[in-house]
Amino acid sequence: xxxxxxxxxxxxxxxxxxxxxxxxxxxxxxxxxxxxxxxxxxxxxxxxxxxxxxxxxxxxxxxxxxxxxxxxxxxxxxxxxxxxxxxxxxxxxxxxxxxxxxxxxxxxxxxxxxxxxxxxxxxxxxxxxxxxxxxxxxxxxxxxxxxxxxxxxxxxxxxxxxxxxxxxxxxxxxxxxxxxxxxxxxxxxxxxxxxxxxxxxxxxxxxxxxxxxxxxxxxxxxxxxxxxxxxxxxxxxxxxxxxxxxxxxxxxxxxxxxxxxxxxxxxxxxxxxxxxxxxxxxxxxxxxxxxxxxxxxxxxxxxxxxxxxxxxxxxxxxxxxxxxxxxxxxxxxxxxxxxxxxxxxxxxxxxxxxxxxxxxxxxxxxxxxxxxxxxxxxxxxxxxxxxxxxxxxxxxxxxxxxxxxxxxxxxxxxxxxxxxxxxxxxxxxxxxxxxxxxxxxxxxxxxxxxxxxxxxx
Amino acid sequence: xxxxxxxxxxxxxxxxxxxxxxxxxxxxxxxxxxxxxxxxxxxxxxxxxxxxxxxxxxxxxxxxxxxxxxxxxxxxxxxxxxxxxxxxxxxxxxxxxxxxxxxxxxxxxxxxxxxxxxxxxxxxxxxxxxxxxxxxxxxxxxxxxxxxxxxxxxxxxxxxxxxxxxxxxxxxxxxxxxxxxxxxxxxxxxxxxxxxxxxxxxxxxxxxxxxxxxxxxxxxxxxxxxxxxxxxxxxxxxxxxxxxxxxxxxxxxxxxxxxxxxxxxxxxxxxxxxxxxxxxxxxxxxxxxxxxxxxxxxxxxxxxxxxxxxxxxxxxxxxxxxxxxxxxxxxxxxxxxxxxxxxxxxxxxxxxxxxxxxxxxxxxxxxxxxxxxxxxxxxxxxxxxxxxxxxxxxxxxxxxxxxxxxxxxxxxxxxxxxxxxxxxxxxxxxxxxxxxxxxxxxxxxxxxxxxxxxxxx
Numbered sequence: 001x002x003x004x005x006x007x008x009x010x011x012x013x014x015x016x017x018x019x020x021x022x023x024x025x026x027x028x029x030x031x032x033x034x035x036x037x038x039x040x041x042x043x044x045x046x047x048x049x050x051x052x053x054x055x056x057x058x059x060x061x062x063x064x065x066x067x068x069x070x071x072x073x074x075x076x077x078x079x080x081x082x083x084x085x086x087x088x089x090x091x092x093x094x095x096x097x098x099x100x101x102x103x104x105x106x107x108x109x110x111x112x113x114x115x116x117x118x119x120x121x122x123x124x125x126x127x128x129x130x131x132x133x134x135x136x137x138x139x140x141x142x143x144x145x146x147x148x149x150x151x152x153x154x155x156x157x158x159x160x161x162x163x164x165x166x167x168x169x170x171x172x173x174x175x176x177x178x179x180x181x182x183x184x185x186x187x188x189x190x191x192x193x194x195x196x197x198x199x200x201x202x203x204x205x206x207x208x209x210x211x212x213x214x215x216x217x218x219x220x221x222x223x224x225x226x227x228x229x230x231x232x233x234x235x236x237x238x239x240x241x242x243x244x245x246x247x248x249x250x251x252x253x254x255x256x257x258x259x260x261x262x263x264x265x266x267x268x269x270x271x272x273x274x275x276x277x278x279x280x281x282x283x284x285x286x287x288x289x290x291x292x293x294x295x296x297x298x299x300x301x302x303x304x305x306x307x308x309x310x311x312x313x314x315x316x317x318x319x320x321x322x323x324x325x326x327x328x329x330x331x332x333x334x335x336x337x338x339x340x341x342x343x344x345x346x347x348x349x350x351x352x353x354x355x356x357x358x359x360x361x362x363x364x365x366x367x368x369x370x371x372x373x374x375x376x377x378x379x380x381x382x383x384x385x386x387x388x389x390x391x392x393x394x395x396x397x398x399x400x401x402x403x404x405x406x407x408x409x410x411x412x413x414x415x416x417x418x419x420x421x422x423x424x425x426x427x428x429x430x431x432x433x434x435x436x437x438x439x440x441x442x443x444x445x446x447x448x449x450x451x452x453x454x455x456x457x
Numbered sequence: 458x459x460x461x462x463x464x465x466x467x468x469x470x471x472x473x474x475x476x477x478x479x480x481x482x483x484x485x486x487x488x489x490x491x492x493x494x495x496x497x498x499x500x501x502x503x504x505x506x507x508x509x510x511x512x513x514x515x516x517x518x519x520x521x522x523x524x525x526x527x528x529x530x531x532x533x534x535x536x537x538x539x540x541x542x543x544x545x546x547x548x549x550x551x552x553x554x555x556x557x558x559x560x561x562x563x564x565x566x567x568x569x570x571x572x573x574x575x576x577x578x579x580x581x582x583x584x585x586x587x588x589x590x591x592x593x594x595x596x597x598x599x600x601x602x603x604x605x606x607x608x609x610x611x612x613x614x615x616x617x618x619x620x621x622x623x624x625x626x627x628x629x630x631x632x633x634x635x636x637x638x639x640x641x642x643x644x645x646x647x648x649x650x651x652x653x654x655x656x657x658x659x660x661x662x663x664x665x666x667x668x669x670x671x672x673x674x675x676x677x678x679x680x681x682x683x684x685x686x687x688x689x690x691x692x693x694x695x696x697x698x699x700x701x702x703x704x705x706x707x708x709x710x711x712x713x714x715x716x717x718x719x720x721x722x723x724x725x726x727x728x729x730x731x732x733x734x735x736x737x738x739x740x741x742x743x744x745x746x747x748x749x750x751x752x753x754x755x756x757x758x759x760x761x762x763x764x765x766x767x768x769x770x771x772x773x774x775x776x777x778x779x780x781x782x783x784x785x786x787x788x789x790x791x792x793x794x795x796x797x798x799x800x801x802x803x804x805x806x807x808x809x810x811x812x813x814x815x816x817x818x819x820x821x822x823x824x825x826x827x828x829x830x831x832x833x834x835x836x837x838x839x840x841x842x843x844x845x846x847x848x849x850x851x852x853x854x855x856x857x858x859x860x861x862x863x864x865x866x867x868x869x870x871x872x873x874x875x876x877x878x879x880x881x882x883x884x885x886x887x888x889x890x891x892x893x894x895x896x897x898x899x900x901x902x903x904x905x906x907x908x909x910x911x912x913x914x
Contacts, residue, residue, distance in 0.1 A: 122715045124822030124854065146719045168664050179662065181671075182639065200911075203819045204853040205636065206884035207625050207675055208891060208902060214638075214671040218664055235719050258579045262603045262692050265763040306722040312764050362660045365581030396661040397581065427663040434665060445665060454657075 011050050011104045014071050018053050021063045026113070028052040037078060037108050038089060041158075045086025045436055047093065049076070050104040056113045058188060058196060058227040064109060065225065066194030074106040077221040079163025080134060082155035084360075085435025087220050088163065111162045114227055120145035125233045126185060126202045131162025131226050138231070147233040150177035162226045168218030170431030175395030176268035179431065180217060183231050187213040189224035200230045220433055237266065237304035241313050242336040246295030246326040250369040253297040256320050257394055263316035266305035271343045272394035273298050280389065281342060284349040290342055292325040299394060300343050302336075346391045350402045353387055357414050359401040361421045362430040367453070368397055371424055375417060379403055382416040398430040418444060425453045468507050468561045471528050475510050478520045483570070485509040494535060494565050495546060498615075502543025502893055506533070507561040513570045515645060515653060515684040521566060522682065523651030531563040534678040536620025537591060539612035541817075542892025544677050545620065568619045571684055577602035582690045583642060583659045588619025588683050595688070604690040607634035619683045625675030627888030632852030633725035636888065637674060640688050644670040646681035657687045677890055694723065694761035698770050699793040703752030703783040707826040710754040713777050714851055720773035723762035728800045729851035730755050737846065738799060741806040747799055749782040756851060757800050759793075803848045807859045810844055814871050816858040818878045819887040824910070825854055828881055832874060836860055839873040855887040875901060882910045 019027045028034050029051045039046030050073060055061045068075050078088040090106050115132035122145050129138055135149070135156040142149045153159055153171045163169075165187065169180045177183070186199030199213050216224055247253040250272070257270050275294050282289050290298075303309040310331050317327060330336040350356045363371045372390060379388045386405025392398045406413050418428050418441050428445045429438050444450070476484045485491050486508045496503030507530060512518045525532050535545040547563050572589035579602050586595055592606070592613040599606045610616055610628045620626075622644065626637045634640070643656030656670050673681055704710040707729070714727050732751050739746050747755075760766035767788050774784060787793040807813050820828045829847065836845045843862025849855050863870050875885050875898050885902045886895050901907070 121823055123711055123825075125715075125718050126822075170662050170664075174662060178639070181668070182635070201882045201884075202821050203884050203887075204822075205627050205631060205819045205850075205855050205887040207627075207886045207888055208884055208895075208899060210672060210676055210680075211638070211674070215667060217668070217671075219667055223667075254580055258582075261582050262579075263763065306720065307764075307769050362662045364659050365583075365661075366578055368580075393662075398662050425658045427658075427660050427665055429664045430660075430662040431664055438665075442665060 010071050011073065014067060014073055014107075015051050017067055018064055021067070022053060022055050022060050026054040026056070028054070034108075037081065037110060040086050040089045041082055042084065045089050045091075047090035048105050049090050049108045050106065052108045052110055054110045054113050058114070058190065061109065061111075061114070061190045061225055061227055062194040062196055065190050065192055068107055069192055069194070073104050075109050076106045077109045077111060077162070077166070077225045079111055079131065079160035079166065080155065080158040082159045083163065083167060083435060084432045085429075085437035087167065087433055087435030091436055109225060111160065111225070111227065114162075117141055120147065120233065121202065122147075124202055124204070125235075126230060127233060128200055128202075128228060128230050129161045130228050131160060133161045135159045135161070135164065142233045143236065145233070146236055148236045149231065150183055150234045151180055161229050161231070165217055165226050165229050166219065166221050167433040168431075170396070170398070172271075172393065173268045174393065175270060177234060181214065184213055184217055184229055185232055186230040187216055187226055188228040189216055189226045191224050197224070200228060202230045218433070220435065235306060237268075237306060239306065239308045240302060240304045240331075240336060241308075241310040242300065242302045242330045242339045243313060243317065244290050244328040244339045244342065245299045245301065245317075245322060246291050246293070247297045247299065249296040250372045253299045254365070254369055254394065256322075257299060257301075259320060260301060260316055263319065264301070264303050264309075265312040266303040266309045267301060268304050269300070269302040270393070270395035271300040271391070272399075273300075273343060273346060273391040277346055277349070277389040277391055278342060280353070281345045281349045284352055285341070285345050287341065290328050290339065295326060298342070300339060343391065346389065350389050350404060354404040355408045357403040357406060357408070359414060359417055359428075360398070360430045360432050361401060361418075361426055361428060362396065362398045363421065363424055363426040365397045367424050367426070368394070368399070371399070371420070371426070374420055374424070375401060378416050378420050379413060382413045386413070396430070414441070415444070419450065422450050423452050467528050468530065471524060471530055471564075472508050474524055475521055478524070479510060479512050479517050483511040483513070485511070491565075494538070494567060497543050497546045498539055499541065502546050502548075504547035504549045505562050506547050506565045507563065509565045509567055511567045511570050515571070515647065518566065518568075518571070518647045518682055518684055519651040519653055522647050522649055525564055526649055526651070530561050532566050533563045534566045534568060534619070534623070534682045536568055536588065536617035536623070537612065537615040539616045540620065540624060540892060541889045542886075542894035544624065544890055544892030548893055566682060568617065568682070568684065571619075574598055577604065577690065578659065579604075581659055581661070582692075583687060584690060585657055585659075585685060585687050586618045587685050588617060588622075590618045592616045592618070592621065599690045600693065602690070603693055605693045606688070607640055607691045608637055618686050618688070622674055622683050622686050623676065623678050624890040625888075627850075627853070627855070629728075629850070630725045631850065632727060634691060638671065641670055641674055641686055642689055643687040644673055644683055645685040646673055646683045648681050654681070657685060659687045675890070677892065692763060694725075694763060696763065696765045697759060697761045697793060698765075698767040699757065699759045699787045699796045700770060700774065701747050701785040701796045701799065702756045702758065702774075702779060703748050703750070704754045704756065706753040707829045710756045711822070711826055711851065713779075714756060714758075716777060717758060717773055720776065721758070721760050721766075722769040723760040723766045724758060725761050726757070726759040727850070727852035728757040728848070729856070730757075730800060730803060730848040734803055734806070734846040734848055735799060737810070738802045738806045741809055742798070742802050744798065747785050747796065752783060755799070757796060800848065803846065807846050807861060811861040812865045814860040814863060814865070816871060816874055816885075817855070817887045817889050818858060818875075818883055818885060819853065819855045820878065820881055820883040822854045824881050824883070825851070825856070828856070828877070828883070831877055831881070832858060835873050835877050836870060839870045843870070853887070871898070872901075876907065879907050880909050
């Protein structure tokens with residue numbers, strides 16, 4: 001069936017026309033060269049494309065979009081292809097879509113060649129980056145100007161500015177600096193009919209009309225293809241301190257966090273995990289437990305500042321009045337990394353137990369403790385002999401819920417957890433977006449018939 | 458002509474219908490009771506309304522908007538009526554508008570009664586405030602929870618949350634915390650047909666669809682009437698230090714500012730002014746000049762932190778290698794206020810010289826020095842014997858351009874300045890919005906025929 005599409009005259013004509021625009025070598029029609037673009041890095045999502053086109057400039061993106069629109073060929077913009085919800089690759093069944101409407105599988109538009117990174121504007125602490133610039137390249141440029149980019153992700157070597165804008169990428173420091181949205185001063189983007197909109201002037205204050213750049217952030221390529229972004233940079237904070245704190249439970253951990261927010265200068269991360277997960281991590285990695293005694297809930301906090309933030313954190317911790325054996329502090333880099341490992345090894349540890357059901361949810365901060373208790377009950381009921389591992393970004397109310405045990409294709413436990421999230425006024429997608437993975441849960445999310453709690457005070 | 462409108466049966470019926478919704482005492486039809494709502498506080502803008510209606514809840518706003526829409530009566534939402542561009546009051550000529558389209562002058566919808574301020578959510582450092590809550594009330598609530606609201610304005614006792622959201626209000630600390638936009642986690646608002654949209658759950662991370670709340674920020678009531686906002690609060694920063702620095706000119710001041718951005722912990726304000734303005738301020742207020750020698754340009758910087766930021770600022774200043782007589786430092790509150798007065802007395806001083814032409818513009822940070830030189834030439838040419846006073850928020854590239862001399866009704870100097878701003882890639886409205894005052898310059902701004910410089914690196 002697929003070859004028939006590819007032999008379709010219109011698609012062949014389009015590929016030829018685009019070759020005139022971007023160069024023959026940047027229109028990939030062979031299945032072998034296309035393959036890397038047609039499947040996401042997790043291997044869970046993917047499907048056939050008509051071809052892959054790699055424009056090298058905003059003007060070329062404009063010509064490509066216009067040509068595809070004129071021939072009704074659907075398009076999928078793709079950045080570094082590191083997304084977790086399959087939003088940047090074709091669907092398994094896209095080639096079977098209604099041919100009266102779509103004459104072919106989608107064309108993938110890879111933005112990776114639009115990788116111009118302008119010099120850092122040190123006067124304004126800003127930089128203009130093409131959609132294909134990787135996070136690592138952006139971070140390096142900021143660092144060489146004595147500045148930093150506020151968002152950091154594990155996929156930094158592949159994740160691109162365009163994709164991070166389109167998905168409003170989050171990460172570890174959202175509680176201090178906000179997500180990608182907060183870093184965007186303006187965008188250049190191409191609409192479906194080829195028109196270019198642009199606000200790259202870097203004006204910090206500009207109250208002349210709607211902020212269309214902000215509308216595009218997190219829109220996942222449904223409104224326009226982002227080709228460049230004007231981004232704010234933040235001062236580099238070289239002085240850091242990390243503390244691991246033990247608490248009887250989530251409630252106590254969150255009370256402490258609320259106090260640290262008000263008193264610990266430069267607080268930029270507050271990660272939460274639990275004793276069952278920590279036990280698995282320590283035995284999987286063969287590392288010693290971090291504190292003498294066991295605690296119900298653990299908080300890993302990090303402060304960063306231009307001046308040494310350790311005294312400030314110590315003072316704030318004293319006001320918490322924690323027992324001696326509930327605190328581990330690290331100032332030098334190796335010790336800080338050792339404490340971070342307890343949090344960071346959670347993902348790897350979970351995957352070593354089997355194929356996990358992974359959910360990425362946010363709760364109103366004031367309901368996080370109740371959610372933790374409730375989700376344990378829900379999973380116990382829906383999948384009695386499974387392993388539940390919870391961890392996440394406590395500072396953002398963002399929990400990663402991992403369940404190992406139920407068949408990967410059995411969605412009943414996911415469904416039960418998401419219904420709980422929705423009923424408690426939370427979000428079914430904290431930082432990963434909708435893409436293909438969440439389109440079904442999203443319909444659940446939008447269902448007004450599920451009763452949910454109102455605002456949280 | 459106007460009485461005829463007011464006697465119009467449809468408008469009278471509408472007022473009666475709304476009285477059933479909000480209570481008779483909250484539909485103001487008498488010219489005397491309407492007067493305070495029909496004119497802005499500067500006295501420059503205003504015009505007759507059909508009536509003023511003061512709904513007390515979101516549901517009442519919904520009913521009011523639906524009823525007005527059904528009868529094609531235009532509406533103007535109004536907050537604290539402290540705007541500077543006449544966006545919250547009827548226009549002088551609204552009553553002469555095309556009657557085939559609008560059967561009456563606009564109805565003013567005052568949001569002042571929607572003033573519920575929920576308890577501060579200390580777990581998340583957030584609060585939900587009704588549109589009519591004043592900035593002062595919001596600040597007081599935050600302070601009593603050991604937190605602060607990041608935006609501050611001189612009009613704090615009257616300015617309301619709804620108006621500040623609708624105009625994306627700025628202020629002194631934008632360089633650190635962003636404008637109103639950056640404080641908004643979500644909004645409740647009513648569309649023109651009475652439908653209510655609401656995102657007050659305070660989720661820090663939620664990537665499920667377009668962020669419509671952000672689209673409403675700065676939309677000046679053109680898309681919806683904001684009835685409540687979920688706002689982030691920031692830690693209270695009680696330790697403060699202020700320094701006044703003298704430089705040969707703007708270029709040197711901005712180089713120093715770029716370095717302070719990277720090295721001065723907690724930098725939150727950087728205000729710029731000039732020797733001619735300072736001279737006028739000192740003689741107007743009868744206060745001594747702040748530094749022994751005269752300098753071309755002055756920078757007033759403020760750092761605030763949980764821990765004392767003075768040492769950090771001193772260290773950063775040392776690396777600037779300024780002459781001894783170019784620096785004045787203040788740590789105690791009275792001394793800080795004395796230094797701030799040199800900047801804050803600029804507005805009052807300018808007004809004492811006559812009715813000023815006032816422009817509020819932003820330039821790309823890297824072009825601010827060139828703009829300063831160019832605007833002096835432009836004003837010298839357009840209004841040779843006038844007094845030009847420049848001051849503003851250097852950290853945001855935001856200058857307030859004041860010209861005293863030309864007749865207040867003669868717009869040629871304003872026009873010349875705005876054309877310069879546009880040609881240099883700046884914005885004609887930094888923080889005040891479009892409203893009525895800027896609608897004509899805005900058309901100039903949108904004119905693609907004015908050549909302008911591209912992005913600034």
